[in-house]
Amino acid sequence: MLALRKPAPAPGLVLQDVPEPGDPGAGEVLVEVAAAGICGSDLHLDDWTPGYEFMAGAMPVTLGHEFSGRVAATGAGVQGLMRGQLVAVYPILHCRQCVNCVRGDTALCLNRRALGVTLDGGFARYVRAPAANCIPLAQGLDPALGALVEPLCIGDHANIVGEVKLGETVVVLGPGTIGQAAARVARWRGASRVVVVGLRDEARLATARAVGATHSIDLASTPDVLARFRALTGLDHADVVIEATGHPASIADGQRLLKKGGILVVAGIHAAPASLDLVTLVRQRQQVRGAHSSLRPSWDVMAQRIGDEPESVRAMVSLSLPLSEALEGFARCRKRDVSKVILQP
Ligand SMILES: [Zn+2]
Numbered sequence: 001m002l003a004l005r006k007p008a009p010a011p012g013l014v015l016q017d018v019p020e021p022g023d024p025g026a027g028e029v030l031v032e033v034a035a036a037g038i039c040g041s042d043l044h045l046d047d048w049t050p051g052y053e054f055m056a057g058a059m060p061v062t063l064g065h066e067f068s069g070r071v072a073a074t075g076a077g078v079q080g081l082m083r084g085q086l087v088a089v090y091p092i093l094h095c096r097q098c099v100n101c102v103r104g105d106t107a108l109c110l111n112r113r114a115l116g117v118t119l120d121g122g123f124a125r126y127v128r129a130p131a132a133n134c135i136p137l138a139q140g141l142d143p144a145l146g147a148l149v150e151p152l153c154i155g156d157h158a159n160i161v162g163e164v165k166l167g168e169t170v171v172v173l174g175p176g177t178i179g180q181a182a183a184r185v186a187r188w189r190g191a192s193r194v195v196v197v198g199l200r201d202e203a204r205l206a207t208a209r210a211v212g213a214t215h216s217i218d219l220a221s222t223p224d225v226l227a228r229f230r231a232l233t234g235l236d237h238a239d240v241v242i243e244a245t246g247h248p249a250s251i252a253d254g255q256r257l258l259k260k261g262g263i264l265v266v267a268g269i270h271a272a273p274a275s276l277d278l279v280t281l282v283r284q285r286q287q288v289r290g291a292h293s294s295l296r297p298s299w300d301v302m303a304q305r306i307g308d309e310p311e312s313v314r315a316m317v318s319l320s321l322p323l324s325e326a327l328e329g330f331a332r333c334r335k336r337d338v339s340k341v342i343l344q345p
């Protein structure tokens, strides 16, 4: 089968023929991938920017960690999943042996592995996954929307870490898929204002508005983000800022926007250190928190939400291409005139 792989710890990806994964083992499912999204981290992996060195030992590896597909076969002991059923796949596998897993805190597993990162993922026709990681999707759901469960769960997790509450004002820095997802989820959680900020990124800012952002700011026309925020909202500061840019300069913007006692959630992967005004941090009792990946409970909630309200997220998908045109899909993502690009194996 055709697979999009990271062959070595150096720039570049390859499309190549690889053997099919074979029959699922006990407790496993063979998933026939229907739709797999290209993530910003896949672009970083293609470029081989710093921050992904931990993957080197797993290469060559098939990428693709945001995918939906149909159950093609089930291994011994698998219950509750039927052949042909559409599922989203939680890509994280916890070791269940490290000190944190043994304590029951699998979110902090020290040896986590992930489909599409350190285990073969969804940029291929078939992938093997633990049955427990397969979340049934609504019957008849567009598989491309099923592939959005993963980024929406990342957005949900950032909202959970930021403790976003009813009636709050949330600023999301970065209008990419994670920013769009964080904005959508903030609205689901009852935030009354969600302001998404980008730089020369009008197409993706428009998508953010289409999925629920109440306001957007393009820094190209108004570099003073705080002044623009105040003009748009009539508020002095935001309750929560979720950073999803990966650009260290955005951290200073995020801190300036934050109220006394507010929470700045850093969700981007930054290739360089950022500076923080620690005097303000201390005196304003601001909190800076890292949010990474997602926890399993978010998956059931987001799968249900997408099933109930597919139109509320449809604008996030810009384009679907066959897997054979994966490299074209990557090129489109870099132009930032599209939001999520889906590959169909
Ligand atoms: Zn992703």
Ligand SMILES: [Zn+2]
Residues within 6 Å of the ligand: 094, 095, 096, 097, 098, 099, 100, 101, 102, 106, 108, 109, 110, 111, 112
């Ligand atoms: Zn562990």
